[in-house]
Amino acid sequence: xxxxxxxxxxxxxxxxxxxxxxxxxxxxxxxxxxxxxxxxxxxxxxxxxxxxxxxxxxxxxxxxxxxxxxxxxxxxxxxxxxxxxxxxxxxxxxxxxxxxxxxxxxxxxxxxxxxxxxxxxxxxxxxxxxxxxxxxxxxxxxxxxxxxxxxxxxxxxxxxxxxxxxxxxxxxxxxxxxxxxxxxxxxxxxxxxxxxxxxxxxxxxxxxxxxxxxxxxxxxxxxxxxxxxxxxxxxxxxxxxxxxxxxxxxxxxxxxxxxxxxxxxxxxxxxxxxxxxxxxxxxxxx
Numbered sequence: 001x002x003x004x005x006x007x008x009x010x011x012x013x014x015x016x017x018x019x020x021x022x023x024x025x026x027x028x029x030x031x032x033x034x035x036x037x038x039x040x041x042x043x044x045x046x047x048x049x050x051x052x053x054x055x056x057x058x059x060x061x062x063x064x065x066x067x068x069x070x071x072x073x074x075x076x077x078x079x080x081x082x083x084x085x086x087x088x089x090x091x092x093x094x095x096x097x098x099x100x101x102x103x104x105x106x107x108x109x110x111x112x113x114x115x116x117x118x119x120x121x122x123x124x125x126x127x128x129x130x131x132x133x134x135x136x137x138x139x140x141x142x143x144x145x146x147x148x149x150x151x152x153x154x155x156x157x158x159x160x161x162x163x164x165x166x167x168x169x170x171x172x173x174x175x176x177x178x179x180x181x182x183x184x185x186x187x188x189x190x191x192x193x194x195x196x197x198x199x200x201x202x203x204x205x206x207x208x209x210x211x212x213x214x215x216x217x218x219x220x221x222x223x224x225x226x227x228x229x230x231x232x233x234x235x236x237x238x239x240x241x242x243x244x245x246x247x248x249x250x251x252x253x254x255x256x257x258x259x260x261x262x263x264x265x266x267x268x269x270x271x272x273x274x275x276x277x278x279x280x281x282x283x284x285x286x
Contacts, residue, residue, distance in 0.1 A: 015219045017179045018261060021172040022223035026257045028168055030227065032161050033249040039154050041244065043119035044075050046150070048112040050131055051139040060136055061108045067134075068110065073118040073127055078111040107138075120151050172260075177268040184208065184272040191276050205273050212269035213262065220261040224254045 050068075052061055058081070065079050118127065121144060128140040184191075194204050231250065 014179050014183055014215050015222070018176055018215060018219035018265065019222045019226070021175050022219055022257050022261055023226050025168055025172055025260060026223055026227045026253050027230070028161075028165055029256050030245070030249060030253040032165060033252060034244050035157065035161060037244040037246065037249070039158075040116035042150065042154070043116040044113050046114060046119050047142070048114060048124065048128070048131075049141040050110045050112060050134075050137055051141065052108045052110070053136050053138050054107050056108060056136045058108070061110075064134060064136060065110060068112065073115055073123065074112055075115045076113040078113075080109045080111065082108055121148055169260075173264055173268070176264050177272070180212065180265065180268045181272045184269070184276060188276045188279070191273065192279075195277060201274070201277050204277065205270065208269050208273045209266060212265045216261040216265035217258070219265075220258040223257050223261070227253065227257070 052064070062079070065077055068074050069077050114124070114127070118124070124142055124144070128142065131137055131140045191204055195201075228250075231245065
């Protein structure tokens, strides 16, 4: 009875330890996946302005708009008529330049949002050169310094997140391994007795592996439940951030937590049981 109680207590403590580590890993995994969505969204907010020639026919301008919408590097096109440009100028500056110039000084233009894969300096330079050869286009404007700065910062953030993920994975491996090692250590004499009566190593390992599998699944299920609870809390308190958290990323995070839990737990169990199987009897008392 006492032996069963000890085993149950060890299983509970192992599950709790693994769950805490998996929750942290799950949060970081979801953050990394969400960071990609945020990065793509920020890149797609970069605007490339295409200025059209003065006097171009609206039909020709709309024809160019339709052609640009079909380009693989274009995410969205906003058509700005000369009248709309004048109206926006009056609203922002409070001055109507047509009153003292005698005519509308603004030309038809288009604002392009690029697909995130093309929102970098090299691609934008190639796209701008290509657009300048389009009929009716007089200039293509984008903020090169802003693009360079944005991509440089996003690159640094990605590296930092990957380094943190790697470090947390190592810490997780160490904590789970230590927990399992203590659990196997407490049963080292049972392992030695089974070995003395001629049991095969695989036979001795099997109950430990099955127990480790159950702990891994239960810990992953609890960790996923905690993560979904955090997302539910965010939905009610910080709804804006959920626009970047997709259902696919949530499911992927749950899969990563489950997969990591099973693989690491089984690996650590196998290594630790094998370690005690190889020990000689007099070493078990150290």
